Amino acid sequence: MFRTILISAAVMIAANATTFAGDADKESKVTLVFDHExxxxxxxxxxxxxxEYGPGGTSVAHTHPNSAFIYATVLEGAIKSQVNDGPVKVYSAGESFAENPGDRHGLSENASQSKPARLLAVFVVDTKEQDLVLPYR
Structure with a gap:
């Protein structure tokens, strides 16, 4: 059932896009595709x-609301990721990782300079939270 929700969310791509600040050619595109109490x-x-990451695309270092538990699955390509002070890992299409409340996502980028990459991040979070990605300073 959870897999069905993930697939449904990936298919239901909606508006509400937010792009991280930075080099316009390397920005990731973040779109809310599912929201259910x-x-x-x-x-x-x-x-x-x-x-969504274009070739060589990246996200700024960030955190999430303190209530957020995140389960992320790579849908296309490969994502290079580092959570907290853990090792830098590359996740390929079909692989998943989790982020616990309070984690810092210091590195999140497309592992390829020539192919796009996409991931679906599923949050379990306080309903009132609207800003799901917060810049980490």
Whole structure:
């Protein structure tokens, strides 16, 4: 069932796009594609975010709301990622990783300089949270 939700969220690409600041040719595109309040967890929602990277694309270092647990699956290409002070890892299409509340995502970028990459990040987060990606300073 969770896989069905992930696939449905990826297919339901909607408006509400946000792009990170930086070099316009290397910015990632972030789009909210799914938003549903959880009936068995009052005040919490599941939100799906599609992150698209062009060749060599990157996201600025960031965190997420303190209530957010994130499960991310690479849909296309390969993503280079580092969470907190952990190792830098490359995740290929079909591979997944998680971020716990309070984690810092210091590195998130397309591992390829010639092919695009996409990932779907599924958040379990306080319903009131609107800003899901917060710059890390």
């Amino acid at each position: 959880l009936p068995n967890a009052p005040g919490m929602s599941m939100k799906g975010v599609l992150v």
